[in-house]
Amino acid sequence: MEQKESSRAGKAAGRGTYAVGDERRLRILDAAVEHFAQWGFHASSLARIAKDVGITQGGLLHHFRSKEDLLVQVLERTEQHDKEKFFDEDFSTAAECYANLVRLTEYNAARLGRTRMFNVLAAEAGDPGHPAHPYFVRRYAELVAVMSASLQRAVDSGELKEGTDVIEVAEETAAVMDGLQLQWVLDPRRFDMVSRFRAYADRLLRSITAEATGLP
Amino acid sequence: MEQKESSRAGKAAGRGTYAVGDERRLRILDAAVEHFAQWGFHASSLARIAKDVGITQGGLLHHFRSKEDLLVQVLERTEQHDKEKFFDEDFSTAAECYANLVRLTEYNAARLGRTRMFNVLAAEAGDPGHPAHPYFVRRYAELVAVMSASLQRAVDSGELKEGTDVIEVAEETAAVMDGLQLQWVLDPRRFDMVSRFRAYADRLLRSITAEATGLP
DNA sequence: GTCTATAACCGGATAGAC
DNA sequence: GTCTATCCGGTTATAGAC
Secondary structure (H helix, E strand, O other): OOHHHHOOOOOOOOOOOOOHHHHHHHHHHHHHHHHHHHHOOOOOOHHHHHHHHOOOHHHHHHHOOOHHHHHHHHHHHHHHHHHHHHOOOOOOOHHHHHHHHHHHHHHHHOOHHHHHHHHHHHHHOOOOOOOOHHHHHHHHHHHHHHHHHHHHHHHHOOOEOOOOOHHHHHHHHHHHHHHHHHHHHHOOOOOOHHHHHHHHHHHHHHHHEOOOOOOO | OOHHHHOOOOOOOOOOOOOHHHHHHHHHHHHHHHHHHHHOOOOOOHHHHHHHHOOOHHHHHHHOOOHHHHHHHHHHHHHHHHHHHHOOOOOOOHHHHHHHHHHHHHHHHOOHHHHHHHHHHHHHOOOOOOOOHHHHHHHHHHHHHHHHHHHHHHHHOOOEOOOOOHHHHHHHHHHHHHHHHHHHHHOOOOOOHHHHHHHHHHHHHHHHEOOOOOOO
């Protein structure tokens, strides 16, 4: 799965280090994000995406075998980007882990189209026949694995209460993030997603942090 | 908008008390739920829905002016049903309110297609031009209003901590329910949505309940 | 009420010219 | 690499027969 990309991905791991011929490809991917965001997968059209890039539908299909192929590569691209930005380091405390998730929420709150795309695709992918179904199943599994591992270290270190169900907490946290995004996209100006997530994280951590002081 | 329906709605408010000619209408609505669930709005087709009912696309459009009309009436129907079932009474304690939401989660967990439909439509409706956009904006507002009113009564009665931000808690709870539904639909057999929501409700209530005992 | 027929379009994918 | 042309099928909505 990864070898396919290794030949064209940036060699020096620097930003923007791509083969020259891939510039058009990247512009297509960016345009596709916007369209999948607004229309979902089924209702997006290659012709309209191509038009945004300034080429025709036929031209677009020179870079991507099919519409499905385009979707999968869009997801792979954004995922790779997110992982580098937010899941590179292993957090040693739960507080750090949630501070990082607040950062992720801020990042999403600055990208309406991208966030709406994930909302729509995650929901559409509930259909087992949807091309993004395997992606989202794997995505949640990985997210929960990374988060629960962080939380488990926090339990072991004594930061969190003994007996905390770290899987449960990780899945709940993922749910809160997704649910807040749903409400935020419906009314981005009114709904303060970042504050809401921060409030959730604070209350959650307070309720699962091992109490060290205060009691006799 | 409501007069249109008043002539054909059940007169005695009893279950199933509909005009005879509306049987076909109801079967169309039920079939539409399944299709909107699997395909969302844009990618669903009137012809396929009609086929499931056993009529043609032309025949279907005798009962519903347009595809948009069908969607709106599907949403109105399910909403009316839900309100009667889960939001009829005003709850005097927060514990009762959340017990009722657990019941709602159980109800949803027994209806995969319907729940998937709401996931997809709620996400699609993030686009302001989507026919269901106004519906979902109003839906969240009403849900938060009802829940936060319940919670406020619980604060006033001393069940919950003084100074609890009831709007914040209500919006967070809605987010958890939606987020859990998203994960559940992706893998209904593995993911236990009801347990997860119960765990969330328990932890939330513990952290916002006014402590009455235990401290000197 | 339901059908068939049709209008007027849009969808993805392929083939081949340049 | 991008275009045009084309295939073949799907879409909603309307019109009119029965």
